[in-house]
Amino acid sequence: MKFFIDTADLAEIKTAYSWGCVAGVTTNPSLYAKTGGKLADFEAHMVKIAEACPDVPVSAESTATTTEEMVAEGLRLAALAPNIVVKLPICAESLAATKELKKHGVNVNMTLIFTVPQALMACSAGARYVSPFVGRFDDIAEDGIEQLANIVTAVKNYYAPEHTEIIAASLRTPNHVTQAALLGADIATVPFAAMEKCLHHPLTDRGLAAFEADWKKVTSAQ
Numbered sequence: 001m002k003f004f005i006d007t008a009d010l011a012e013i014k015t016a017y018s019w020g021c022v023a024g025v026t027t028n029p030s031l032y033a034k035t036g037g038k039l040a041d042f043e044a045h046m047v048k049i050a051e052a053c054p055d056v057p058v059s060a061e062s063t064a065t066t067t068e069e070m071v072a073e074g075l076r077l078a079a080l081a082p083n084i085v086v087k088l089p090i091c092a093e094s095l096a097a098t099k100e101l102k103k104h105g106v107n108v109n110m111t112l113i114f115t116v117p118q119a120l121m122a123c124s125a126g127a128r129y130v131s132p133f134v135g136r137f138d139d140i141a142e143d144g145i146e147q148l149a150n151i152v153t154a155v156k157n158y159y160a161p162e163h164t165e166i167i168a169a170s171l172r173t174p175n176h177v178t179q180a181a182l183l184g185a186d187i188a189t190v191p192f193a194a195m196e197k198c199l200h201h202p203l204t205d206r207g208l209a210a211f212e213a214d215w216k217k218v219t220s221a222q
C-alpha cells in the first residue's frame with residue numbers, strides 16, 4: 001500500500017515528502033481553506049505543491065458544478081503541472097466530466113465516495129482513483145472500515161489497479177491505516193498528524209533509548 005499525504009499545507013507536504021515514503025498528495029477545498037489561502041492564489045499554490053514533489057501525483061480539486069465547467073477547470077488544473085490529478089466529487093456531472101477528461105489524458109480522482117455503487121460508477125466512467133471515506137462514517141456512528149472493505153472487494157472484482165486505484169481517505173488514526181492495508185486498499189491518504197503517529201511506537205522509543213545508552217558504554221570504554 002502506498003502512502004499519500006492528505007493536506008494542502010506546503011510545509012507539512014515538504015516534511016512528509018522528505019521522509020521518502022510519500023507517493024502522492026491529496027488536497028480538497030477545506031484543506032486549502034485551512035491554509036488561509038485566497039481564491040486568487042489557489043492555482044499558484046497547487047503549482048508550488050506539484051513542484052515540491054514532482055515525481056508523485058498531486059490531487060487538486062475542482063469546485064465547478066456543471067460538466068462543462070468541470071472539464072474546463074480540470075483541463076486548466078492539469079495544465080499547471082504534469083503531476084496534477086483532477087479531483088472531482090461524485091455526481092452525474094462529474095462522471096460525464098471524468099469520461100471527457102480521460103479522453104484528453106487527464107487523470108481524475110473521484111472523491112466523496114461512500115458506497116459500492118458510487119465507486120463502481122466512478123471506475124466505469126474512467127476515474128484513475130476512487131477515494132472512499134472512512135472517518136466520516138465513524139463520525140456518524142457507522143463503521144467506515146466495513147464500508148471500505150465492501151468497496152475494496154467490489155472494485156477489485158472488476159478493475160485492476162492499472163485502471164483504478166483505491167485511495168482510502170478520511171483516515172484519522174494509525175489503526176485506520178492498518179485496516180486499510182489489511183483490506184488491500186492501494187493507497188492510504190493520511191493527514192500529517194496521523195502520519196507522524198504512524199511513525200512511532202513506545203517500544204521503538206524505548207528500544208532506541210536503550211541502544212543509545214548501551215552505545216555510550218561502548219564509546220566511553222575506548
Ligand SMILES: O=C[C@H](O)COP(=O)(O)O
Pocket residue numbers: 006027028111133135136169170171189
Ligand atoms: O478529501 C479527503 C479527505 O481525506 C477527507 O478527510 P476528512 O473526512 O478528515 O475531512
